[in-house]
Amino acid sequence: MPADSAKNETRLRFLWWDLEAVPMPRALRAVLRSRTAVWGILFVSLALFMGVTAHWVAPYDPYKQETGMRLKPPFWDPAAKEGHLLGTDQLGRDVLSRMIYGARVSLIVAAVAVFIAAVTGVGIGLLAGFYGGWIDSVLMGFTNFFLSFPHVLLAIAIMGIVGPGFTTLILVLGLTSWPIYTRIIRSEVLTLKELEFVEAARALGVREIVILGKHITPNVLNSILVTASLETARMIINEAFFSFLGLGVQPPIPSWGNMLYDGKAYIFVNHWLITLPGIAIFLTTLGLNLIGDWLRDLFDPHMVF
Amino acid sequence: MSRYILRSLIQLFLVTWAVATTAFLLVFMSGDPVMLMVPMTATREEIEALRDAFGLNQPLWIQYARYMVRAVQGDFGVSIKAGQPALNLVMERIPATLELGLAGMILASVVGIGVGVLSALKRDSWIDAAGRVLALGSQAMPIFWLGLLLIIIFAVKLRVLPPFGRGGLKELILPAITMATYNIPLILRLTRSTFFDVLYQDYIRTARAKGLPERVVVFVHILRNAAIPLVTVLGMNFGRILGGAIVTETVFAWPGVGSLSIDAIFTADYPVIMAATIILVVSVVVVNFLTDLTYAVLDPRIRYG
Numbered sequence: 174m175p176a177d178s179a180k181n182e183t184r185l186r187f188l189w190w191d192l193e194a195v196p197m198p199r200a201l202r203a204v205l206r207s208r209t210a211v212w213g214i215l216f217v218s219l220a221l222f223m224g225v226t227a228h229w230v231a232p233y234d235p236y237k238q239e240t241g242m243r244l245k246p247p248f249w250d251p252a253a254k255e256g257h258l259l260g261t262d263q264l265g266r267d268v269l270s271r272m273i274y275g276a277r278v279s280l281i282v283a284a285v286a287v288f289i290a291a292v293t294g295v296g297i298g299l300l301a302g303f304y305g306g307w308i309d310s311v312l313m314g315f316t317n318f319f320l321s322f323p324h325v326l327l328a329i330a331i332m333g334i335v336g337p338g339f340t341t342l343i344l345v346l347g348l349t350s351w352p353i354y355t356r357i358i359r360s361e362v363l364t365l366k367e368l369e370f371v372e373a374a375r376a377l378g379v380r381e382i383v384i385l386g387k388h389i390t391p392n393v394l395n396s397i398l399v400t401a402s403l404e405t406a407r408m409i410i411n412e413a414f415f416s417f418l419g420l421g422v423q424p425p426i427p428s429w430g431n432m433l434y435d436g437k438a439y440i441f442v443n444h445w446l447i448t449l450p451g452i453a454i455f456l457t458t459l460g461l462n463l464i465g466d467w468l469r470d471l472f473d474p475h476m477v478f
Numbered sequence: 479m480s481r482y483i484l485r486s487l488i489q490l491f492l493v494t495w496a497v498a499t500t501a502f503l504l505v506f507m508s509g510d511p512v513m514l515m516v517p518m519t520a521t522r523e524e525i526e527a528l529r530d531a532f533g534l535n536q537p538l539w540i541q542y543a544r545y546m547v548r549a550v551q552g553d554f555g556v557s558i559k560a561g562q563p564a565l566n567l568v569m570e571r572i573p574a575t576l577e578l579g580l581a582g583m584i585l586a587s588v589v590g591i592g593v594g595v596l597s598a599l600k601r602d603s604w605i606d607a608a609g610r611v612l613a614l615g616s617q618a619m620p621i622f623w624l625g626l627l628l629i630i631i632f633a634v635k636l637r638v639l640p641p642f643g644r645g646g647l648k649e650l651i652l653p654a655i656t657m658a659t660y661n662i663p664l665i666l667r668l669t670r671s672t673f674f675d676v677l678y679q680d681y682i683r684t685a686r687a688k689g690l691p692e693r694v695v696v697f698v699h700i701l702r703n704a705a706i707p708l709v710t711v712l713g714m715n716f717g718r719i720l721g722g723a724i725v726t727e728t729v730f731a732w733p734g735v736g737s738l739s740i741d742a743i744f745t746a747d748y749p750v751i752m753a754a755t756i757i758l759v760v761s762v763v764v765v766n767f768l769t770d771l772t773y774a775v776l777d778p779r780i781r782y783g
Contacts, residue, residue, distance in 0.1 A: 329739075414622055
């Protein structure tokens, strides 16, 4: 998809305000020039804000049950109860508060899983691409073996056999999603290591490990950032799916996927228990995808995927 | 060419063997299936007798060897829950998964290729913008939540389509839309970008210059050349597509291999888990292999040494 078309770039606006004359740093100006970036950062910041400040902004304790207040609809429904903006769940817990705390849980799971996957995948990709030869054959054989596995099934099988839980979920998500980094980083390293600056460093007698660390790695950081932002979105969805199956984060801890799991049984009674957490997931993953797309266009306008 | 086929077959064999071994080890580590089968009142002797009957008292390597010998013959043991051979259970479910996968792929291809071609031909038009929104939206969409939303809208509110199960066309509509949404962004983005690449090739200009009707140029010259990367990417992503089928099957209680393996995981029905995993992985590896071959047929420039 192309970068934002030229017409947005003539005057600097944010939503409906004209900001052309407002003084600000150049980096901020660049962000605001892209509608993609503005919306992406807006959605992701909202989720981050909820996650970080859950203690202060959540109106209720997410675990507090009120038996007289079960399955109340959100405020736009006439049957809504005052004080519970987005209604209550089957145990009379406040949905808004659980969604705010759920942001924290979902984001932590996704972020740690992405970190584990990126470190593993990038490491393997750097080694395979840089050293080549049998190291490359062995590592890529392993990676391709992993890639041929339907990840969802692999993760579900492990979760089912090892048993569900917060830590297990993070580990399983992280350790089943690294090959994508390996593939991307390896192919970049293969190109990079043939370039003149690497040759020059080698001619100067720089040690191989230093070339890899100081000259190659900084050049793949852009790709890592793009991939990681798109993968964070995927991890949020995966967390939600596993928790939705009952294999992920366990009740009563609120995560977005967990709320879907709880709401599944009440789909005919109060569908908002499914609709609302889903909207939170969708907007966050949309935001991450927008940021990823924007970064990709920024770093390399010719890259397609 | 024959050397390439031979190498691929060896690889296929190695991957299958590795998966079978991994599945065996995972199940072995997961504990004692007998404890899940016997009633709470079972005596020690009864448990031991059952363990003997299943060969669980023998050393690990003997269990492994017996498992492998049987697996090669297609015998993964008897389902603990259903009392039938595990492989038969899996085979019975394959038509349902194929039906869902095929319906989803056809729908995704029609929408993805259609919108992709139009956005490429009419770049920066409203249809291009709509295509971008569709690609972004479907990429960020957690498809199991989309499935739930479709159930809420069409089964709970409008009551026009059944919420789950398999039967005729009516039951197929919602799962197929869900499944298609998962594959649309990939097909759409790829069609659009490869179309761009092909659009400005010399042979396209030649075709136009010799006065061929635009219809012929688009459908014969452009689409056929754009099909090569499309087929490859779809083939290489077959594992991912299967993952999407598993997710869709669980939401709609679709009686395919995916929901079978998830049920098996919840009931610790290990023979079924193994049979399903191995069948799925082998199909992924075989499809990847066939993709490579198709690639060579579609594009005569590619020859394998």
